[in-house]
Amino acid sequence: MTQSFSDMCIICQSHFILTCILIAGLLTLIILLDYYKLQKKKKLIGIFKGVLITLGCAVFSLGLVEPIMDLGDVTDISTYFAVIIIGALAAAILAISILTIIILERMRVTSKKKSLYAVLFSAIGFMGAIIVTAVVLITFLLPAPPKNLHLAPFIGFPALFLLSFGTVMVIYDESKLVMYHGFAAGSSWLLTTLNVVLLFSMTEIQMTEFSGILHTFHILCGAIGLLAGFLSALFGISGQRKLAKITGYITLSVWWSAYLVSSFVAG
Numbered sequence: 001m002t003q004s005f006s007d008m009c010i011i012c013q014s015h016f017i018l019t020c021i022l023i024a025g026l027l028t029l030i031i032l033l034d035y036y037k038l039q040k041k042k043k044l045i046g047i048f049k050g051v052l053i054t055l056g057c058a059v060f061s062l063g064l065v066e067p068i069m070d071l072g073d074v075t076d077i078s079t080y081f082a083v084i085i086i087g088a089l090a091a092a093i094l095a096i097s098i099l100t101i102i103i104l105e106r107m108r109v110t111s112k113k114k115s116l117y118a119v120l121f122s123a124i125g126f127m128g129a130i131i132v133t134a135v136v137l138i139t140f141l142l143p144a145p146p147k148n149l150h151l152a153p154f155i156g157f158p159a160l161f162l163l164s165f166g167t168v169m170v171i172y173d174e175s176k177l178v179m180y181h182g183f184a185a186g187s188s189w190l191l192t193t194l195n196v197v198l199l200f201s202m203t204e205i206q207m208t209e210f211s212g213i214l215h216t217f218h219i220l221c222g223a224i225g226l227l228a229g230f231l232s233a234l235f236g237i238s239g240q241r242k243l244a245k246i247t248g249y250i251t252l253s254v255w256w257s258a259y260l261v262s263s264f265v266a267g
Contacts, residue, residue: 221254
């Protein structure tokens with residue numbers, strides 16, 4: 001038991017350190033692209049992207065260790081299926097987002113805008129249907145699970161990946177990639193909204209256990225990010241590029257901050 005706890009502490013520490021490195025690397029990449037305009041340094045930017053993707057995979061993998069181990073100890077069938085559904089949902093939205101961007105990029109040269117929009121809105125509608133189905137399953141068909149379903153590794157990180165990916169794309173080439181940025185950021189916003197909804201799965205005892213300054217900070221960051229992300233979308237649609245950029249950066253920074261402290265919320 002002591003050895004297992006020690007191993008878990010090492011995993012948590014490694015996760016936190018790699019997350020800090022990932023955030024610093026992402027910030028550096030954004031500065032290189034947005035401030036120094038090094039888009040033409042394709043080899044340098046490519047290396048940066050490769051390192052960040054590798055770090056992201058490592059952070060995601062380490063973040064999954066604890067919930068997967070907890071899932072192995074779950075005896076309540078409703079909790080087991082609820083977590084499986086949430087994990088499958090996050091994976092599906094992540095996969096749909098990336099595949100849609102790839103398909104749109106392949107279609108962009110030869111297809112008309114109407115065809116592009118048809119694919120785009122079909123993907124959005126499909127993701128919306130998946131989220132509604134998951135919420136209905138967890139809320140109405142499964143008994144109330146005793147385990148907290150507000151899971152940062154399963155939902156928070158995929159949302160951050162999509163938002164970060166979309167941010168880098170729009171900075172790299174706004175005129176060409178702005179539609180993909182909007183789609184990726186919107187998918188991220190949907191995932192985060194679902195994660196907020198899952199807060200209501202917490203019992204009063206869990207809310208008491210998770211209370212404290214860090215959890216309050218975590219909630220504030222999440223709420224500010226949701227509002228700033230929504231405003232960024234509105235500003236972007238209305239052509240207010242500067243305001244959209246500011247609110248977009250606010251969303252990115254506060255959501256990464258929320259993810260960073262989430263490891264310490266449960267003590």
